[in-house]
Amino acid sequence: MDNALWLNERELACVEKISKDASNEGIMLDFSCPGNAVIPELLNAELKNRDGRGHFVGDYMQTLTYHPGKKSVTTSIMTSKLDETLALQNPYSLILGMFLSAKAISANEIILFVGEDNQFIAQMLNIRIKQLEKMGYFKSYMVDFCVIPIKEEDIKYSQDLSLLSNYKESLSQARSPYQGVEEMWENSKHFILNVETFLNISLIIRNGSGWYKRSGKESNYGSKIFYVRYKEDGCLIEVDMGSTLSEMMVKIEEKINIPQKYVLQIGGNLGCYIKQSQLELEIDFNSFIDAGLLLGAGTVEVFESEKKARKKMESSVLKSHENSCGKCSVCREGTKRLGELVVNNSSSDGLHCFEKINYLGEAIRNSSLCGYGKMAINMIVSAANNQYKV
Amino acid sequence: MENINVTINKQNYTASEANTILDICQKNNxxxxxxxxxxxxxxxxxCRMCVVEVKGERDLVASCNMKASNGMIIETGSSKVLKSRKATLELLIANHPNDCLTCDRTSGECKLQDLCYQYDVTRSEQILDTLEQPKMMDLSSPSIERDLSKCIVCGKCIRVCRETQDIGVYQYQERGFKTVVSTKGHEPLIDTNCINCGQCVKVCPVGALIEKQEIRKVIDALRDPEVHLVVQTAPAVKHTIGELFGMAPGEDVSGxxxxxxxxxxxxxxxxTDLAADVTIMEEGMEFIQRIEGKGKMPMFTSCSPGWIKYVENEFPQFLDNISTCKSPQQMLGALSKSFYAQKNHVDPHKIFNLSIMPCTAKKYEAQRKEMAVNEIRDVDAVLTTRELARLIKLEKIPFKQLRDETYDDFLGEHTGAARIFGTSGGVMEAALRSVxxxxxxxxxxxxxxxxVRGLENVKEADLEIAGMKLKIAVVNGTAAARRLLEKIESGEKEYHFVEVMGCPGGCINGGGAPLQDSMATVKKRMEGIYRMDKNAELRRSHENPLVNQIYETYLGEPGGVKAHKLLHTH
Structure with missing residues (x-):
């Protein structure tokens, strides 16, 4: 399924066709898909949320359908190069994925939070939405689209937004990730996915769950897209779920120059680092969680030395609590205190510290309210493992 | 709702599908x-303390938030669960002042301390160093003290203030580790729209929110031989304070x-019941006068100081609709420093009026400018039910074993009508009986x-008295009051008489009542009050012989000049 998303030929064809022909039946058919057909198709496809936790999107949607109050379909395009590039290259698929989700759960609105630096994307999305609306593509379901620009100083949370919900626990949500939109955030239950997952929804509805399940491996179908960066160079790479990291790196080497010896930091600010000797790790949710890596954020940074990777990771570990919304006790207290244990006590009290981190970390990472706490604690515990384990 | 079967700790249980895992566990002890x-x-x-293990779930789940489903298999005490709970407590107390020796919440009133005992979280084996706790006290309010350093960010005060009371004084502030529950812009409580109801104090699991402490002031008065200390006890206190000594909710422990x-x-x-009977005489007269065209309609009751503050803050356009009567607390204060003082030749300046109330807002009310006659304060100190119980324990008085004693003469006699003031609907019913x-x-x-009885937030009735058709309403909790006021303002609803209590359920659920209760406990308190009323010899306020004697020998007519000066705010 190489290039299925970010260079999706049909998407590109659609862009051309839409601008020329308002009555493109193929595209219209996608938008006209009945809401009640969406969830069964996603459940058949066993699509998992690309946020790192790997929950079934169909289950998440189903929970939302029973919620009687206000509902929003929400995503964000903030600091992630992956979100930014995917949205730029697949605006119609993104809009389609969100529109179909809104139909499926009977949402009242569709919200796209877009960072101030990505105002071009905000404008582009607004134009596309108006274009589609004018051409009657949204006739099958009335829903409000809101593209909301967020100033840099208002960003209180800089990770994958989709981590901020727990649909199993009465659709609990963390506090508003951005200042100035608190009311909008709190007055609604959000169906939050990242851009990549919404694009997957579009693909599955267009091509069917059978097609989708032809790639990937059992329990981890489909593909995963990463943004790989080395110094100033960067590129997108799409690999089937179940591939190994070494297979991914072979593809990368064809696209950008990377050093012969390197260490990878996977998952942006919430990911640990991995050495070349560990590259046989399979790309799937459980393997990544066990290794302390975050599959969701999709950012892979290539470092020449472990020292540099560790320095970056330590900075992330110390700052991780700043992203915590502070409501959930273990995330609020744990990310800060355990992070300090990892970084500050490494020299004097190493082994004892390691035991403490493992004891507290293991105990609390499974109990935090939303995905952020789980991922941040997971990263800290893995950092401790990297730090202290021989 | 259909029934479901779940397995908890290898035992099978049947429950409604609407239940959370916590609901089912609590029902089954x-x-x-x-x-x-x-x-x-x-x-x-x-808080993540209620986490349990559910088969098939990778992570632990919060039982308070997770709906049970058919066939669910749950473990509430597995080693994974216990370890997680202990770790959560370790994290919380490592960021807590741990000044339990001097904290107000002692003797089983601090849930954090209880759980630390239960889960064997000890200082000696503490895993994390305790952080230095800067004191973050807010003593600005006349009713509530806040110590942010003790706050564990459970958010209950936010929810009760926003959702139950519809006021929203508190909110989460800052992010991450610095997160605190505070007021908007960290304003002192006195500068917010707080109505002093103390519902936040009631739900706080630690000592971060407590009532304004006045025990020391009372002990000083008790020890001063020059002071003539007069105490009054509110109706609801008599049916709640027993709980703090192991007695049943609702039990009348007046004796x-x-x-x-x-x-x-x-x-x-x-x-205070005596003054409640006087209130009915005054408020009843005022109501009749308003019906005759002398004053704005509908008339609202004025017994609840939280409610009065709420109207002042949020609906000042309705201020003239509120009865001008002082509350029973203030009436009794005024009568004891005038009627009682005069009849017994006691210098009113030497009288220290102590009031025992189920309410934190009464502390604020006692300090209001208009609550004085000739510059003599009606009430000098207000203790909540909890504070009095603490004082009794402090003095090692064996409450449960005590013999019943009666009130003192002059201001002790009362009726069943007065006692029901303690519950929502009581003031209205007492007024209706006499009117x-x-x-x-x-x-x-x-x-x-x-x-007009019961704990529903809004109760309405149409009555016909002496050929007059009266529409009445009884409201408790300010969230319900807001909805009603908006309907009255828009013309959607019309009433003649409306009773409003600031706290949900009325005084039996006041901010000064025993802690950690629920509406189930409140219902038992209410039942106790109605039992007392039913068995009372006198059940109408105007039948109280002492009330009649006060009017005949001292006040003159209800609503008269002297009564107005002493017993009304303006």
């Missing part, structure tokens, strides 16, 4: 610890309470007005 959960509030799952107060060394024990009797010259003898 399976202990699950909680810090942020309250049965009357929406669950948020913040033991009188005895305990005398053992503490007070000079006279009076009953109906007065307007029909004793022909209409209705005593029990069932339509």
């Amino acid at each position: 399976i202990d699950i610890p909680t810090l942020c959960h309250h049965p009357d509030l929406r669950s948020e799952g913040n 033991k309470l009188n005895s305990a107060l005398k053992k503490l060394g007070v000079d006279k024990v009076f009953s 109906a009797w007065t307007l029909t010259d004793g022909v209409l003898e209705d005593i029990d007005y069932e339509k």
Whole structure:
């Protein structure tokens, strides 16, 4: 399924066709898909949320359908190069994925939070939405689209937004990730996915769950897209779920120059680092969680030395609590205190510290309210493992 | 709702599919610890203490927030669960002042301390160093003290203030580790729209929110031989304070309470109930006058100081609709420093009026500018039910074993009508009993007005008295009051008389009542009050011989000049 998303030929064809022909039946058919057909198709496809936790999107949607109050379909395009590039290259698929989700759960609105630096994307999305609306593509379901620009100083949370919900626990949500939109955030239950997952929804509805399940491996179908960066160079790479990291790196080497010896930091600010000797790790949710890596954020940074990777990771570990919304006790207290244990006590009290981190970390990472706490604690515990384990 | 079957700790249970795992466990006496959960509030799952293991789930789940489903297999005490709970406590106490010796929440009132004992979280084996706690005190409010350093960010005060009371004084502030529950812009409480109801104090699981402490002031007065200490006890206190000594909710412990107060060394024990009967005389007269066109309609009751503050803050356009009567607390204060002082040749300046109330807002009310006559304060100190119980324990008085004693003469006699002031609907019912009797010259003898009873937030009734059709409403909790006021303002609803209590359920659920209760406990308190009323010899306020004597020998007519000066705010 190489290039299925970010260079999706049909998407590109659609862009051309839409601008020329308002009555493109193929595209219209996608938008006209009945809401009640969406969830069964996603459940058949066993699509998992690309946020790192790997929950079934169909289950998440189903929970939302029973919620009687206000509902929003929400995503964000903030600091992630992956979100930014995917949205730029697949605006119609993104809009389609969100529109179909809104139909499926009977949402009242569709919200796209877009960072101030990505105002071009905000404008582009607004134009596309108006274009589609004018051409009657949204006739099958009335829903409000809101593209909301967020100033840099208002960003209180800089990770994958989709981590901020727990649909199993009465659709609990963390506090508003951005200042100035608190009311909008709190007055609604959000169906939050990242851009990549919404694009997957579009693909599955267009091509069917059978097609989708032809790639990937059992329990981890489909593909995963990463943004790989080395110094100033960067590129997108799409690999089937179940591939190994070494297979991914072979593809990368064809696209950008990377050093012969390197260490990878996977998952942006919430990911640990991995050495070349560990590259046989399979790309799937459980393997990544066990290794302390975050599959969701999709950012892979290539470092020449472990020292540099560790320095970056330590900075992330110390700052991780700043992203915590502070409501959930273990995330609020744990990310800060355990992070300090990892970084500050490494020299004097190493082994004892390691035991403490493992004891507290293991105990609390499974109990935090939303995905952020789980991922941040997971990263800290893995950092401790990297730090202290021989 | 259909029934489901679940397995908890290898035992099978049948429950409704609407239940959370916590609901089912609590119904079946399976202990699950909680810090942020309250049965009357929406669950948020913040504290993570109630986590349990559900088969098939990778992570632990918060039982307060997770709906049970058919076939679910749950473990509430596995090693994974216990380890997680202990770790959560370790994290919380490592960021807590741990000044338990001097904290107000002692003797089982601090849930954090209880759980640390239960889960064997000890200082000696503490895993993390305790952080230095800067004191973050807010003592600005006349009713509530805040110590942010003790706050564990459970969020219950936010929910009760926003959702139950519709005020929203508190909110989460800052992010991450610095997160605190504070007021908007960290304003002192006195500068916010807080109505002093103390519902936040009631739900706080630790000592971060407590009532304004006045015990020391009272002890000083008790020890001063120059002071003539007069105490009054509110109706609801008599049916709630027993809980703090292991007695059943709703049990009338007036006799033991009188005895305990005398053992503490007070000079006279009076009953606020007497003033409640006087209130009915005054408020009833005012209502009749308003019906006759002398004043704005509908008339609102004025007994609840939280409610008065709410109208001042949010709906000042309705201020003239509120009865000008002082509350029973202030009336009794004024009468004891005038009527009682005069008849017993006591210098009113030497009288220290202590009031025992189920309410934190009464502390604020006692300090209001208009609550004085000739610059003599009506009431000098207000203790909540909890504070008095603490004082009794401090003095080692064996409350449960005490013999019943009566009130002192002059301001002690009361009726069943006065006692029901303690519950939502009580003021209205007491007023109706006397107004109906007065307007029909004793022909209409209705005593029990069932339509205004109960804990529902809004109760309405249409009545016909002496050919007059009256529309009345009874509201409790300011969230419900807001909805009603908006309807009155828009013309959607019209009433003649409206009783409003600031706290949900009325005074039996006041901010000064015993802690960690729920509406289930409140219901038992209410039942106790109605039992007392039913068995009372006198059930109408105007039948109280002492009330009649006060009017005949001192006040003159209800609503007269002297009564107005002493017993009304303006």
